[in-house]
Amino acid sequence: MSTLVFCLEEPSARAMLQGLLPRLLPPGVQVQYIVFEGKQDMHKRLTHRLKHWLAPDSCFVVLRDQDSSDCRLLKQELRLLCEAAGRSQALVRIACHELETFYLGDLAAVEQGLELRGLAKQQASSKFKTPDRLANPAEELDKLTKSRYQKLAGSRAIGPHLRIDGRNTSASFCALIDGLKRLSI
Structure with missing residues (x-):
């Protein structure tokens, strides 16, 4: 291929x-x-x-x-x-x-991509340990980033930082x- x-x-x-x-x-x-x-x-x-x-x-x-x-x-x-x-x-x-579930599974990538501080430490909370269970991940991401996340620009910024080593939750x-x-x- x-x-x-x-x-x-x-x-x-x-x-x-x-x-x-x-x-x-x-x-x-x-x-x-x-x-x-x-x-x-x-x-x-x-x-x-x-x-x-x-x-x-x-x-x-x-x-x-x-x-x-x-x-x-x-x-x-x-x-x-x-x-x-x-x-x-x-x-x-x-x-x-x-799609935002992918980002909530790797808050270090969100922190890096959106140039924010203090998000990665929230990965240990029960909400972000299993983000696939969240009913509205986009809303959660908006709240978490204080509206810094915008769908297209945010995806572009976060994508290069998402971990591919199995540590995304x-x-x-x-x-x-x-x-x-x-x-x-």
């Missing part, structure tokens, strides 16, 4: 990945992004986009927020869309509940990293 194609629900996921992937992927792997206009657009057009992707040696990763959906059902639905496109090997990952982030490491790239 020479091209890794990310199918994403929103531009902020691309901004985060652009900072994260250079530290994770080996040299020579091309990365492309298909950014949809929200989850409804993704579900409507994913099969078509995957089916008509022409570049050979491409591997696909589908990343979407869970929001209020049942995680297992959502993942199965996305897998079925990939299979309908003939891309059954696509890696499907769900951010529980939102977001299980859904760790599942994404583990899946990417297992790809034959």
Whole structure:
């Protein structure tokens, strides 16, 4: 595989990945992004986009927020869309509940990326030990950063600092990293 194609629900996921992937992927792997206009657009057009992707040696990763959906059902639905496109090997990952969960799992990265002080020490609190359980991570991040976090700019700033060594407390982030490491790239 020479091209890794990310199918994403929103531009902020691309901004985060652009900072994260250079530290994770080996040299020579091309990365492309298909950014949809929200989850409804993704579900409507994913099969078509995957089916008509022409570049050979491409591997696909589908990343979407869970929001209020049942995680297992959502993942199965996305897998079925990939299979309908003939891309059954696509890696499907769900951010529980939102992309911001990834950031709450690594408050040191938030602190560094947003140039704040004192956030990393809060990682030990029960709330941030299992951020995937938080119902509204974006709201939590907004409160925690006193509104310094903005979705796109914040993702761009935090992405390069997210730890990829398994110390992020977001299980859904760790599942994404583990899946990417297992790809034959």
